[in-house]
Amino acid sequence: MVAPEVLNELRKTLRKGQQTMADWQGGELAVSAVPGAGKSTGMAVAAAIAIANFNLHRQKQLVIVTFTRSAVSNIRKKVSEHLKNLRLPQSAFTVSTLHSLAYTIASNHRELSGFGAGETTIVSESQKQRLIRNATNLWVKENPKLYDLLLEGRSFDGEDTERLRRQTVLRTDVLPSLAREAIATAKSSELTPEDLRQAESPDGGTILEIAAGLYETYERLLRQEGAIDYDDMILGALRVLKNESIRKYWQERVFAVFEDEAQDSSPLQTDLLEILALTPQPPLPKGEGEKSSLLPSLLGRGDEGEGIKNLMRVGDPNQAINSTFTTADPRFFNEFCDRCQLNSQLSTLDQAGRSTVNVMRAANYVLHWVNHSEYAKLEKPFRQQRIHPVDVDDPQANANPEPIGKGVEIYLPNTVDDIEHEIELIGLRIKQLHEQDPKLSMAILVRQHNQGRFVAEALAWLTKEHDIKIYDVEQSDRRSRVPMDMLAILQFMERPHSPDNLKSALEVLKDRLKISSQQDLNALASNPEKFLYPTLLDPALTTLAQDAQSTCKALLRAKIELPLYNLIPFIAFTLYDDEAGLLATADKLGDRLNQQLVGNYSMQTVIAELKEIVESENFEAVEDENLEGRYMTAGQLTIISLHKAKGLDWDVVFMPFLHKRICPGEAYIPESVKFLGDFGLPEVARAQIRAIVHHERVPNAEEAWKQCSYLKQAEEFRLLYVGMTRAKKLLWLSAAQSAPFSWNTLENRTENAPICPAIMELARKFPEFISW
Numbered sequence: 001m002v003a004p005e006v007l008n009e010l011r012k013t014l015r016k017g018q019q020t021m022a023d024w025q026g027g028e029l030a031v032s033a034v035p036g037a038g039k040s041t042g043m044a045v046a047a048a049i050a051i052a053n054f055n056l057h058r059q060k061q062l063v064i065v066t067f068t069r070s071a072v073s074n075i076r077k078k079v080s081e082h083l084k085n086l087r088l089p090q091s092a093f094t095v096s097t098l099h100s101l102a103y104t105i106a107s108n109h110r111e112l113s114g115f116g117a118g119e120t121t122i123v124s125e126s127q128k129q130r131l132i133r134n135a136t137n138l139w140v141k142e143n144p145k146l147y148d149l150l151l152e153g154r155s156f157d158g159e160d161t162e163r164l165r166r167q168t169v170l171r172t173d174v175l176p177s178l179a180r181e182a183i184a185t186a187k188s189s190e191l192t193p194e195d196l197r198q199a200e201s202p203d204g205g206t207i208l209e210i211a212a213g214l215y216e217t218y219e220r221l222l223r224q225e226g227a228i229d230y231d232d233m234i235l236g237a238l239r240v241l242k243n244e245s246i247r248k249y250w251q252e253r254v255f256a257v258f259e260d261e262a263q264d265s266s267p268l269q270t271d272l273l274e275i276l277a278l279t280p281q282p283p284l285p286k287g288e289g290e291k292s293s294l295l296p297s298l299l300g301r302g303d304e305g306e307g308i309k310n311l312m313r314v315g316d317p318n319q320a321i322n323s324t325f326t327t328a329d330p331r332f333f334n335e336f337c338d339r340c341q342l343n344s345q346l347s348t349l350d351q352a353g354r355s356t357v358n359v360m361r362a363a364n365y366v367l368h369w370v371n372h373s374e375y376a377k378l379e380k381p382f383r384q385q386r387i388h389p390v391d392v393d394d395p396q397a398n399a400n401p402e403p404i405g406k407g408v409e410i411y412l413p414n415t416v417d418d419i420e421h422e423i424e425l426i427g428l429r430i431k432q433l434h435e436q437d438p439k440l441s442m443a444i445l446v447r448q449h450n451q452g453r454f455v456a457e458a459l460a461w462l463t464k465e466h467d468i469k470i471y472d473v474e475q476s477d478r479r480s481r482v483p484m485d486m487l488a489i490l491q492f493m494e495r496p497h498s499p500d501n502l503k504s505a506l507e508v509l510k511d512r513l514k515i516s517s518q519q520d521l522n523a524l525a526s527n528p529e530k531f532l533y534p535t536l537l538d539p540a541l542t543t544l545a546q547d548a549q550s551t552c553k554a555l556l557r558a559k560i561e562l563p564l565y566n567l568i569p570f571i572a573f574t575l576y577d578d579e580a581g582l583l584a585t586a587d588k589l590g591d592r593l594n595q596q597l598v599g600n601y602s603m604q605t606v607i608a609e610l611k612e613i614v615e616s617e618n619f620e621a622v623e624d625e626n627l628e629g630r631y632m633t634a635g636q637l638t639i640i641s642l643h644k645a646k647g648l649d650w651d652v653v654f655m656p657f658l659h660k661r662i663c664p665g666e667a668y669i670p671e672s673v674k675f676l677g678d679f680g681l682p683e684v685a686r687a688q689i690r691a692i693v694h695h696e697r698v699p700n701a702e703e704a705w706k707q708c709s710y711l712k713q714a715e716e717f718r719l720l721y722v723g724m725t726r727a728k729k730l731l732w733l734s735a736a737q738s739a740p741f742s743w744n745t746l747e748n749r750t751e752n753a754p755i756c757p758a759i760m761e762l763a764r765k766f767p768e769f770i771s772w
Contacts, residue, residue, distance in 0.1 A: 002052040002086050010045055010082065013395055017349035018042030022049050024312055026256070030333075030340035031314040031347045034387045035363075035725035036354025036649070038396065039314050040075060043258055046312070047093060048082035056092040056255055064095040065273060066260040069584040072097055075260065098269050099233050105250065106236030112243055113236035121227040122595045128229055129176075132183075135218040136175045143213055149206070150174075153675035169672050174681055175214065181682040182211035183218055185689045187231035188266040188327040190238075193219070199692050202700035211685045234268045241275050251278055256310030262336070263315035264328040267693065270336070277311035317383045318367065321643060321719045323711070329690070330718075334383055352725075353390045353399025354649055358407030359731050360387045362762055362769070363724045369761045370717045375664060378707060381714030387725070404433070404652065404730040408769040410762065411734035413755060415772055418738040419657065419746075423458040426654050429732065430459070430637060433652060434468050439634040443650040445642050445723045447662050449474050450743045452639045455656075462637065473631065473640040482572075482585045485512070487610040489571050492552070493559045494603050502528045505555070506548060512575045515548040524548060532556075564601060565594065589613075642723045653727035655720075658735045660754040663720050664713035667705065679705035687711075717758060733759055 011022045021031060021042040033039040047062055056062055064079070066072055076095040083090055096104075103122075106113035123131065140147050151166050186196060196212040199205065222229065228236070241247045257277040259265070265273075313336060320330035340346040352360070367382045375381060390399045416422045426444065433440055446452045452474050462468040485508045492498075492505035503525035509515045524531050524545060530538050531549060541549060551574075558570050572586035592613075597605050631638050631648055638650070669680060679701050687704035691697065699707060724731055739753040740746050763770055 002088065006086065007049050007052055010049065010086075014038075014042055014045055015351055015353075015390055015394055015396065017347065017351050018045070020347040020349075021046035021312065021314070024050065025053070026308060026310050028309050028340055028343075028345050029312045029347060030262075030337045030345060031312065031349060032337050032383060032385060033314060033316050033349035034352050034385060035316065035319060035722070036352030036387070037349035038353070039316070039349060040078065040260065041396075042349070043260060043312075043314055044075060044078035044082060047079045047258060048086060048088070050256065051083065051088055051092045052086060054255060057089060058091040059253060060255045061091075061253060062093040062256055062258065063101070063254050063276065064093060064258045064260070065098050065101060066095070067097060067264050069097060069588055071260065073584050098265075098272070099230050102233040102237035102272060105240055106233060109240040109243075109246055112240045112246065114239050115228055115232070115236055121225070121598060122233070123222070123225075123227045123229050124592065124596075127227075129180075131218060131221050131225070132176050132179045132214075135214055135221055136171060136179060138221070139175070139214050139217045140171065142217070143210075146206075146210055146213070150210075150676065154677060156675070165672075166675060174673055174676070175210075177680075177682040178207075178211060178685055179214035179218060181686045182689065183215050184231065184327050185686050185693075186211075186215060187229075187235065188268055189689070189693045190235065190268055191689065191692065195692065196689065199688070199698050201688060201698045202703075207681060207685055207701060208688055208698075210681075211689075231268075234266075234272055237272055238268065238275075241272070247275065250276060255279070256312070259311070259313045259315075261315055262313040263317045263320040263330050263333045264322055264326065265313075265315075265332060266327045266329070267332060270332065273313075274309055274311060277309045278307050279310055318385070318718060319646060319722050321646060321715060321722055323715055330383075331379070331694070337383070348385055350385055351388050351390045351394075353394060353396055355387075355725060355727055356401055356403040356407045356729055357389055358403055358766075358769070359724065359727050360389065362408050362731065362766065363387060363721055365762055365765055366717070366721060366724065366758045369765075370714075370758055373757070375710070375713050375717065378710040379714075381717050382721070401651075401729050406769060407729065408731045408766070409733070409771045410759065410766075410769045411732070411771050412763060413735055413737035413753070416734055416736040418749070419454070419736045419740070420458070422656050422734055422736040423455060426656060426732065426734070427459050427462060429654075430462060430468065430652075431466055433730075434466065434635070440652055440729075441632050441634050441636060441638075441650045442652040442654070443631075443638040443640055443645065443648075443726065444654040444656065445640060445645050445726065446657070447642055447719070448743050449641065451657055452641065454743075454746070455639050459637070469633070469636045471631065471633070471636055471638045473638060473644060482582060482589055483610055483613045484508075485575060486568060486571060486586070486589065487607065487614055489555060489575075490567065490603065490607050490610065493555055493567070494607065496532060496552075496556055497528045499525045499528055502531070502552070505552065508575070509548065509551055514551055514575065516544045519544045519548070564603060564606070565590075568593065642719050645726050646722050649726050649728055651728050652730045652732070653723070654732040654734075655723050656732075656734045656736075657739065658720075658733055658756040658759050659739050660756055661739075661741075661750075662716075663756040663758070664716040667709035667712070677701060680708075683708040720756070720758060733762075735759065 011019055014022055015038070018038055018041065022045050024046055031039065043064070047064060050056070051062055064075060066075060072095050079093055079095070080090055083092070106115060150170055151163065153166070156162070182196070193212040193216040196208045196215065197205065199208055201208055241250065254276045257273045259273055313333070315333050317330040317334050317337070320328060322328045337346050364386045370376065371380045371382050371384060411422070411425065416425065430442060433442065444455055446455060452472060456470060456472040459470060463470050488504040488508045492501040495501050503521060506515065506521045506525060510517045510521065519542065532552060534541065555571070555574065558567065562570055568586060568590040572583055576582035576586065593606055593609055594601070597609060631640065632650060669678060673680065684701045684704040687707045688698050691699060735753070735755040737753065738749045738751050741748045741750050
């Protein structure tokens with residue numbers, strides 16, 4: 001039992017907005033947090049206080065859900081530290097990705113999930129693309145009339161060369177892309193192929209009919225392979241929870257659900273969390289009958305007799321930047337916030353301590369302008385919430401730092417000739433800032449990877465001449481070393497008497513600082529038997545060599561003592577200690593091996609699969625939520641994409657190449673597909689399915705294409721906003737007069753390239769930010 005004064009001291013570490021999370025006593029609560037508001041910090045404290053207040057334990061847990069493995073690791077660490085300080089059981093909570101939680105539920109009740117007895121394989125992204133290609137080819141054979149209709153397009157003279165060209169475009173580009181969009185969008189909303197066919201569409205439903213056929217064919221191939229995809233995990237869990245007794249079983253185990261990054265949820269994911277969060281009786285804090293010192297309860301009640309949903313959803317709809325890649329749509333979280341607001345169950349965390357005041361003023365103005373511009377005709381890109389500085393007596397250190405200069409510097413095309421001149425100016429500013437304070441963290445945020453390569457090459461002189469470290473994230477993360485490490489250690493464990501295997505394992509241990517590098521590894525590896533198991537007649541090993549021997553023998557003992565499927569986690573903890581990002585990547589690798597080798601899991605098959613992964617370089621590392629060590633190092637210049645920059649911050653942020661062509665951009669139809677019309681089929685299908693989900697009139701192709709254009713531009717503005725709010729002390733915004741028409745080649749330049757309209761308006765509003 002934790003004393004109330006101890007919990008109150010923990011609560012005092014939060015600012016006012018965060019304290020509303022700590023004061024949660026049950027029911028629904030929506031938390032809309034501005035950038036830099038500290039939502040993860042608030043959620044971790046709220047979780048610890050809830051566990052204390054409600055005496056939670058292994059059989060009645062708090063479930064925390066987020067969307068990436070790295071975020072799981074980060075928030076688990078924060079909550080664990082609080083529980084340790086409060087001397088509360090670590091088993092009282094669990095943290096997982098939403099898909100992992102769903103798969104756990106579905107796989108525990110396979111007879112109800114719809115997976116079938118043999119459906120244990122979860123297809124990877126590359127396997128899914130293969131299935132989509134096969135589904136496309138099969139659909140073409142089975143639907144010759146619809147396919148011929150696509151071939152004819154708007155007009156066709158029957159010329160053989162043009163026919164072959166169109167066939168190639170359709171089979172390799174248009175139809176696979178249409179299938180990907182339709183399958184993801186429909187499945188994530190529990191829509192079947194038949195639902196798409198039955199929707200009333202002004203164009204006669206041709207595009208939705210094609211989408212439904214591709215979706216249906218894909219599902220058939222998926223079942224034939226005895227496999228499921230990630231959307232099936234959610235669907236399977238929901239099927240299981242339709243069973244009343246099993247639903248009650250899970251609800252009895254789950255006291256409440258806290259969801260992070262809620263702006264990235266789909267409707268089905270939200271349904272799953274709401275079912276798990278439902279409890280039949282209002283929760284009673286410890287010491288029933290005592291007058292609570294916390295704020296009044298915010299109870300989210302369903303229909304009469306349904307119970308109470310203990311659900312806290314935390315996110316920022318203004319940082320929803322993933323709908324281009326996923327089925328996420330900020331509209332869903334916005335609707336949840338609006339509903340909670342009607343019941344006084346919305347908390348807006350609008351105070352942020354990350355940035356200096358002028359950076360916040362700039363970001364706020366961009367948000368305001370976009371929401372009142374032509375880009376808000378369809379729906380407002382942003383939720384109307386301003387970022388405010390924290391109070392003078394804010395409990396968290398280093399809030400709202402003093403600016404460097406004015407805090408915001410805008411370089412317009414009339415002072416920047418071309419992109420080479422733009423990067424030259426940035427390089428000189430970096431050199432100047434580094435000389436003034438060598439500990440400043442700095443970053444250049446780019447929209448496209450080829451922009452990052454251009455920047456890295458152009459600024460290489462900073463390292464050569466001034467010893468300023470440059471970390472190019474795209475280049476450095478292109479290939480994960482985790483599979484290579486695992487392969488080397490497992491090969492050694494399988495054949496420890498091989499000199500090559502021993503040498504490779506020793507190299508990995510040395511690189512990961514598990515053994516000293518101040519020794520001759522070649523000498524150790526030249527005779528593995530004498531190194532690992534020396535006799536009394538063999539020369540004594542040095543102290544350093546004995547340490548290396550002990551580490552290697554521990555690995556070999558693990559092979560004997562542990563089940564095979566536990567070796568990957570064991571090796572990971574041996575090599576990476578508490579490095580969350582590397583541990584999460586190893587966890588992801590282990591999951592992949594388990595899924596792909598089900599029924600055929602042995603040391604030999606694991607090694608063979610790891611070889612294939614290493615040779616094909618098709619494994620992507622898990623990003624660590626807490627990336628200070630790699631991305632935000634003091635004195636370092638980081639080159640990183642805008643998408644990867646979310647959740648991070650630097651003292652100084654440079655955002656170059658801010659042209660209208662990129663932000664907000666405009667819908668583009670390649671010449672190769674214009675025979676189908678002045679629109680893209682995948683985008684049209686997605687917009688039409690979105691209308692079905694929201695129970696709206698299904699637009700025709702031209703209307704759907706315009707809607708897609710607006711929504712994409714809205715996301716680009718949100719991406720701009722995310723980038724701007726990464727800066728603590730100085731934000732640099734620039735665009736050159738001459739810029740590449742396409743960054744795939746730098747030769748073709750556009751003169752007088754239009755600048756991003758939001759930046760132009762920002763410069764008009766704050767002329768003092770303009771630099772000459």
